[in-house]
Amino acid sequence: MSSLPALLVAVVASISGIISGAEINQLDIPDVIRNGTGPVTLSCVYDLTGSDNGLVIKWFHDEAELIYQWIPPMSPQDIGVIKGLTEYPEDAVSRPKSHSIIRLKEVTLAMSGNYTCSVSTFEEEDIKTKRMIVYAPESNATVFVTPPSSKDGPITLVCAVHGAWPRPGLTFLVDGVPVEGQFTVYPANLEEYQNQGSWVRYEATIEEPLTPVRVNCEINIPFTNYRRQEGIVYYPSSHRSTAPVDNENASSPHCASKFLEPIVSRAAETVTTNPENKVSEAQSSSFSVFPNSSSHSTSADNATGHLVHTVTTQSPDSPRSSRPTEPIPTQIIAD
Known part of the structure; x- marks a missing residue:
């Protein structure tokens, strides 16, 4: 019986928005794209419930390789296979509570693989993964x-x-x-x-x-x-x-x-x-x-x-x- 009051508090807190949450609604990445194509946009669309305290957006390439980190209001940081091949115009960084956008100047063969978007606050994290194939015809x-x-x-x-x-x-x-x-x-x-x-x-x-x-x-x-x-x-x-x-x-x-x-x-x-x-x-x-x-x-x-x-x-x-x-x-x- 002692656990019932705690459960009621948690339910009420969740309904009132005291507990923050993050939910990814859409991950837009090309399924198949030709080597050298550009610019190409990778987009992660999400909802935040309650406070955005501790908001951090990360992107991973092939699960383990961190290629992007954004802690608003600071500028996004990119490393790995996309380093030096990105650009962040105003529309890519103007909606930190709902959109994370990576604009690639052009894609390379090394960029083929799984892309994971992670959106987290102090209380919760959500992730989604999608595969992008970069191909090259024979020369x-x-x-x-x-x-x-x-x-x-x-x-x-x-x-x-x-x-x-x-x-x-x-x-x-x-x-x-x-x-x-x-x-x-x-x-x-x-x-x-x-x-x-x-x-x-x-x-x-x-x-x-x-x-x-x-x-x-x-x-x-x-x-x-x-x-x-x-x-x-x-x-x-x-x-x-x-x-x-x-x-x-x-x-x-x-x-x-x-x-x-x-x-x-x-x-x-x-x-x-x-x-x-x-x-x-x-x-x-x-x-x-x-x-x-x-x-x-x-x-x-x-x-x-x-x-x-x-x-x-x-x-x-x-x-x-x-x-x-x-x-x-x-x-x-x-x-």
Whole structure:
């Protein structure tokens, strides 16, 4: 019975607003956003019940990393992955009893992760968490085929992709039929990925086809709607010319094209972020590789006598990439 009076006091105090409380109503963060986009707004909307004594607003990145602290009326302090990349105009700091707003000048790949807003007073705290994916399209994608090393031997399909993050998923399609392969370069995390030059490489071994086939590599970035295909047409041994190399005309695209026909297609890309920020983009295009999108050369390998056709293809996203890279040569060797 002795606890009843204390309970009644607590109820009355709560109703009268003596006990302060904080409740987060909304956490507005883009779900998916492209690397380099800006400005981008992160917003935490909350209600305070009663006094705002001891009000502190904090933001965390991936739960443990404190990136922002605001103790009104002092100015917000930011550290960690957002340090130096924020701005706080008047509208971002004018409502300390209801809004905490972080305005990012631009987003980086390191900013991907979970964001937690914490609003606390002396008596109570409330938190909410939401995930933001920052992605980057590839800056270079190369597909090539290693012909058989012996008669009736297999061929190896190779797809090498540079600059895409999160680590892209890759799939081979041979005349539209999926072919399972394996990653031979696949870094474990962003730091390792960047240290290794931001490459992933995917390979598959199949029997050499009897007729020319289209070999596509489909690139998809996890947690986004980003899809794209890069490909070539592979000509088996029975469909290649065995005539001696004409060194004078070897660099001609017409000579080269009978050994390799590049096919590059740009699938529709649609990325929509949080409606509150009204950030969206849609890109759809297709283009011919000859002669503007790639460089071609054909030459004789003095050591083996094989004819080597080199094709360098740049992704249409290259001009917008945050990490420019040199083109990667593709070599198809004709016996």
